[in-house]
Amino acid sequence: MSNLVESDLSNNQINSFTGNEGLKSLSKLKIMRLGPNSFKNASILQSLGALSSLRELHLQNDYELMRGLVTKKDLEGLANLEELYLDGSSIDVSFFHNVGVITSLRVLSMGHVEFKGRLPNQGWCELYNLEELDLSENGLNGTLPWCMRNLTSLRYLELSFNHFTGSIASSPLTSLTSLQYLSLSHNDFVIPISFSACYNHSKLNLISGDHNKLSKTLSISIIPRFQLKVFTLSNCNANQFSERLFHFLYHQHHLIEVDLSHNNLTAGGTFFLSWLLANNTLLGFLNLRNNSFSGPFPFLTSSPYNITKSIDISNNHIHGQLPTNIGSIFPSLRYLNLSGNELEGRIPASLGDLHSLWALDLSNNNLSGQIPQHFAIGCSSLHFLKLSSNNLDGRMLPDVVNLTDLEFLYLDNNRFEGKIPDSLSTASHLTALDISNNNISGNLPIWIGNIHYIEVLVMSKNHFEGPIPAEFSKLARLSFLDLSNNNLSRSIPSCFNSSQIQHVHLNHNMLSGPFTHTFYNCYSLVTLDLRDNNISGKVPSWISNLSSLSILLLKSNSLEGEIPVQLCSLKGLTILDLSQNNLSGSIPHCFGYIPFKPMTTKSFISDSFGVVDWRIYFVFYVVMETRLFNNYNTFGEKNEEFPLKVGAQVVEFTTKSRLYAYSGNILDYMSGVDLSSNHLTGEIPSTIGNLNKIHALNLSHNNLIGSIPTTFSMLKQVESLDLSYNNLSGTIPYQLIELNSLAVFNVSHNNLSGRTPERKAQFGTFEESNYEGNPLLCGPPLCNSCTKIGSPSTLPHHSSKEEGFMHMGVFYVTFTVSFIIAFLGVVVVLCINPYWRQAWFRIVETYGTSCYYFVLDCFFKPFNRRGV
Template identity: 50%
Template sequence: MNSLKFLDLSSNQFSGTLPKEFVIGKSFLYLRLSNNNLIGKIPPGLFKLQSLEALYLDRNNFEGEISNVHFSGYSALSILDISNNNLSGKLPRWSKNFLHLSELDLSTNHFDGSIPEEFCYIASLRLDLSHNNLSGSLPHCSSPSSRHLSEIYLSKNRLNGLLTHSFLNISSLEILDLGENNLSGGIPKWISNLSSLRILRLKGNLFFGEIPNEICELDQLRIVDLSHNQLSGHIPSCFGHLIGAPNSFSSWSEIFDSSTFNFDTSTEMEARLMQEVHTQLGSHGQHWIELVTKWWSYTYEGNILDYMSEIDLSCNQLTGLIPLAMGNLSDIHSLNLSHNNLTGPIPSTLSDLKQLESLDLSFNDLTGEIPSQLTELNFLAVFSVAHNNLLGPIPYGKGQFGTFDNNSYEGNPLLCGPPLEKSCKETSAQPKSYT
């Protein structure tokens, strides 16, 4: 079948190795072997098929290295997905041979070493190297081709060093996920140059210093996760104007238009097949992000991210008051400011967050009463003010507040009323002190 151009054998129970003869003399345009039980090494000839433009080998058990493949020319590949395998070794430096690459997914493997500078020359719209063992500093991507990047996923590696000017000129970037690495230093002020950014995830690193006001210049931001770092200082009051409108992310059906590929659609049959491939591509390679909301970690992907909005600043060293302007975040679904050193009262303006489903203010030094206006939050499913210095009656039994148990209020000796056993008529204990 040397003239076969479209082959999809995904989501079966094929096992064993992929024969070398499988690629000899083939003229594949689209090859998908995803979600099987294939093992062994990937035949190097697969990467060299000059006509191949979309290759999916993800969710198998392929192993070995791919850095030793030698090219005599440039590949026609537009999509390469070899994620969720057991591949190891260094990342390939032959990535610059992919001049037409629109999606590169090498995630969830065992690649180690640093990210080669050659990756900055990929004209990819989506780059996913997450869930590997990569180390070293981030590459300085100043190549003109890298300015078209839309999504960068580098989470759950062992990357270190500073952000410096790694992604300074990528104004098209919509998703930047650097979570769960060992990156350090301050969050750079040039972050405001990423004018299209909609998701910023820096969770679980070693960033310190104050949160720069320049983040507030990113008027498209919908999700901000700076949790589990060493950030200090006050929450910028401009965060109250941070969450952008729920516009759509770049559509893959728009990205993979007829100009992306070089298919020969000289026959009516190929034209129909091409239309079907576009449909397949539109459902694959969706943007995604891992978020903790309602106390659980979820992976959100696809169209739901067009509507999801969250700010997570938990587990830092932030001080000062919760800005009154946070009440302007009318579209936000989840707000987590827990495990900081915030002081002062809970702003009653938070009652204006009508879409809020999760509010966690626990483990701070907040004082005063719980504002009764918060009972107006009709979608609130998770609420915690545990381990603060709050006092007075709990607005229990009104709206969603009739569903929260003792865990939402524990560690506040001066709170009283249901669901706590302590009656508000009892003599108040002395407030606890923090050192």
């Protein structure tokens, strides 16, 4: 193969070359690709030195390749090499000291090579012909070595995702006047806000300085000579330098991409936006997201911007109405994000002229009216539509739509009414649908079961009624279902057994009937919320099949029977609420062996799900002579992650005597058990003290007996402990004062005795109401003094909650018996003694006569005076 010019042996398991004579015969070989393979050390470089014509060498992702010492002897044979790619390998620092022997090198790419520490100040800076250098995604730190001033031919420099420090104004970069591409993002550089230090960089086309620090500069009047095409400076907290930043940008006229997002910029307002669009006719991507711009949306009257593809000015203070002709101003727009502003008025129908529109987000504004018919028909390429949190009304969608490619639809938190239109059934690729918190009514459409791609379905807080269609069981990809706060009735379909579903919220409805085998095969289920329904029967024993279950909320139903011990098999359980049911029996001892350890899988939807590649980011390659930038004026697409926050996972749980809603990261750290308001009996298992990760424990309003386990002192994380309204006896364990996180403690209305815990730490905050209803308790904050109250053995003991009162049945019996005995005693005495009998009759006769004349004088005398 003596005429071989290019060879690709990548993705094999080659570990060496045996002999160099064969390689010498490949005298015309110029390009060789060898990564990844199984080369163990740098000796492979010495072997490749036999290829006298080799100009381009690829050894990417060979993680063991460069471990160990790299000598000049290993590299001398590659003296004619022009391009070397070692990305993803493991580079030893010795490589930098010796790579200077490859004097012809023009391209050196070493991204993500695990090189850490500072760049050396010798060896590699002798690469005077170097034009492209990539050191991104490493652990490099410190300032840039001054020897880099020697790299005067450098045009492409990529230093992103390191830990470099120092000011750009006093770095060797000021001497690299041939630079065209400069990426400094995700470092700790101090970047001068005016870029006057780069005054002589007339060839500079791209500056990327995201996630760095900005500084004031003295010579702000010096305007750099370059004309940028790409400028990104996001997440630099530029608010205190905003007016200086605008001064610099007002002299740029060839911008293609601008990203100043997440900076809290205020100065200039929408005037700056208008100026950018009017003076940079090639502007394709503009991102001013998450700043403090104010003013009305700019009304542009110039010719259409055919190049503009993406505009994001979300999370600002833009107000007023959208231009009615916005569709003709940006006819090629593919992504428009105006969410989180103060826009008002109606949605312009001209948006329907944007036939290439891929994503539209107008959420969190004050828009009103209905969704225009022309918009629903014209935006045939729409994949993402978010109109959440506005004042939109009328029907959800017009009767006729052309949204067949729609994947994500969010219309939540509006005032839509009526039924779900059947026109939505044409969106067969729908992946997420959120119409929560509206006034939509009627039955749930059966055709939703035919949308096989749907993963998120949120229809809570509406007025839906009737049963849950059995067709929902066809949604094999469904991961999140929220039908809560509606008027749904009947039983949950027993065929609802999706193996993919993770979160189910059916709370606050009128669902009834037993569990049967609903959710029997839902092995991925993490959250099951059925609170506030009429579900009856027993908690099913097959619930142990739900091995991933973390949150189980069955509060306020009609469940009965004992708590199944199978719950103890759910080792991932973190929040359990069985309160306000008719459960009986004792608390299973095995509850103490459930870890109840918070898990990060609970929040799910709030920030982790909904990460969708939706932002269309058009990369306009800069005009350069190198092969890296020869595609100018061609549009590419770059995906960026964006949290949709679809149907946020919200869990309500009672703790600290209040109902709290947990979501997001807070939910990930919450754990608790609520078994209150049932008919549980027996003693509290001492093993409950093993639940040292829970934050709330509520066993109140039951019939529990026995003492409070001393093991409760191990509940180090507990913030709310409620044992009130039971039949607990004995003393309050003094060890409980060790619970430093305890904020709410309630043992009222029991049969506890002895002294209250010492008023120190958290127990110093508890009041009398926390202990009331225990007459045998003494000590502060109670009024009972432990020196005055009798000992427990001498005081009456009451075993019920109605202690201090006689049983009414006993009272009636004793009263009747006493009355009969007294009456018979009087009769017997009168029969035996005649004198007492005569005296008794005279008394009766005298008092009878007196009563007769008293009644006659009071009630009949007035009538006699009138002659009646």
